[in-house]
Amino acid sequence: MTASTDGPAETGATDRAGRGAGRTSGILLVDKPGGWTSHDVVAKTRRLAETRKVGHAGTLDPMATGLLVLGVGSSTRLLTYLVGADKEYTATIRLGAATTTDDAEGEFLDPEPDQGTPLVTRDAIDEAMHALTGQIEQVPSSVSAIKVDGKRAYARVRSGEDVQLHARPVTVHTFELLGEPRIEDDESGTLWLDLDVRVVCSSGTYIRALARDLGRALQIGGHLTALRRIRVGPFHIDDAHEVEAPDVPGRLIEPADAAGRLFPVVQLTESESIDLGHGKRLSRPDLAGLTPPIAAVSPSGRLVGLVQLRGESARSLINFPEDES
Incomplete structure (x- = not known):
């Protein structure tokens, strides 16, 4: 972006x-x-x-x-x-033509953009977006970084290959309009319907592919013109x-601080911090019920490591060096 x-x-x-x-x-x-x-x-x-x-x-x-x-x-x-x-994005989807890259950097697949685009109703747009929400099967954009036989898909496309990727499961938690659809025209006088949208989705979801599939569902084509990631x-x-x-x-x-935003946190004693740093297991029956990994923090506030549970003991998954605190 x-x-x-x-x-x-x-x-x-x-x-x-x-x-x-x-x-x-x-x-x-x-x-x-x-x-x-x-x-x-x-x-x-x-x-x-x-x-x-x-x-x-x-x-x-x-x-x-x-x-x-x-x-x-x-x-x-x-x-x-x-x-x-999960990721959160704001984006602009332009309805009226599909492109080779599913975004504004590609060539139009149809040389004549659909001039009936402004006639698409809000109800039709809402229905098509709803169908692309939830657990769906999505075919990634052919110019994605997915590897095909050891080579990035986008590299194969640029070398002239016809790349067909398989659908994969993704979850689109939220796919919603921000404001009303906007009719825009370009220098040639072509009319477009631009949608400002917000998307909350699982990792591996392609927003370009959502734009492409929305255009297909409305039978007028669509591509992405702007994308901004606002949360990870x-x-x-x-x-x-x-x-x-x-x-x-x-x-x-x-x-x-970062680990505390991602995982449950356990406060260690000074001796426990030393033991964990040396790879020893800790007896911590009080951690039962927490979902690992668990961030283990020393009395001074240093991240000692991430731990997992084995019965009533905690063992290190990853340790962090003390000299980088």
């Missing part, structure tokens, strides 16, 4: 920055601008943070904007648990920073 931050969120970010000088590990929320690839953002952050150990929790297309969740230092270990988190799991765009903002350490969300 520019950050919208209200006063309280700005204050929180400033407080974290004041506490975070010198930190070398944490979660970084970036508002990716249009035209940047996710790899561009990672490369820039590596230079700003002066470390190669930076990763992200889910790609955004270059045309898309919005929330990119990065892990820096040992906190890259938390990204595994974010890749599968518990992390929201309101807390994100510009990609080129300096002071990466001051902008990092502490590992214990």
Whole structure:
């Protein structure tokens, strides 16, 4: 896929920055601008943070904007648990023509856009969107990053291959209109029907494919013209920073804070923190009933590790180095 931050969120970010000088590990929320690839953002952050150990929790297309969740230092270990988190987007779907890429960067499949598009009723749109909500089978866009025989689908399409991907189950929790449909015209005088929408969905859902399938259901074609990711799991765009903002350490969300938003938390004693760091199991019958992984935090507030349960004992899944706190 520019950050919208209200006063309280700005204050929180400033407080974290004041506490975070010198930190070398944490979660970084970036508002990716249009035209940047996710790899561009990672490369820039590596230079700003002066470390190669930076990763992200889910790609955004270059045309898309919005929330990119990065892990820096040992906190890259938390990204595994974010890749599968639900996502939330706002988008604009243009009805009247399908494209080769299911978005505005592709070529029209039909050289004559459907000039009957403005006649589509709101009821028909609502019905078609409802049919694309819930647990559905979705065929990903052919220009997705899915691998086909070891090669990315988009690379095969660009080399001239006809790529046919299989449908896969996804969950669209919310697919709703934001305001009323808008009639737009372009320089050629072509009339389009633009829909501003909000989508909350499971990981692996393609918003471009939703635009394509909505257009097909209405029998007039459709493609995506704008996409912005506003949430990944518990992390929201309101807390994100510009990609080129300096002071990466001051902008990092502490590992214990990030893990506490993702998992149940158990407070350790100092001796338990040492034992867990050395790979020992802890006797903690009080944790029964919690859903692992569980974030284990030391008395000083440091994330010692993520633990799982075996009977009444807790054992480490992942430990975090003390020198990155």
